[in-house]
Amino acid sequence: MKVVANIYLKNGVLDPQGKAVHHGLDSLGFEGVNDVRVGKQIVLDIDTDDEAKAKAEVEEMCEKLLANVVIENYEVEVKK
Numbered sequence: 001m002k003v004v005a006n007i008y009l010k011n012g013v014l015d016p017q018g019k020a021v022h023h024g025l026d027s028l029g030f031e032g033v034n035d036v037r038v039g040k041q042i043v044l045d046i047d048t049d050d051e052a053k054a055k056a057e058v059e060e061m062c063e064k065l066l067a068n069v070v071i072e073n074y075e076v077e078v079k080k
Helices: 016-027 051-066
Strands: 002-009 040-045 072-079
Touching: 002 051, 040 051, 051 072
Parallel strands: none
Antiparallel strands: 002 040, 002 072
């Protein structure tokens, strides 16, 4: 079962990579972009047919390793 963890910086945490992307987009003529935040997406293949168990397991992975919960939030989604 595929499970996706989207991890992104919390509001108020500086995002220099996002600022660089925003500046690049602006210099390429994309004027309607107000802000850019860069995160990461981790796709896991979990060996279970129980969606709730898979989601809980990936949430635990995020808490323990995949995300720095001091400065990052995460969302976990089970893909069918």
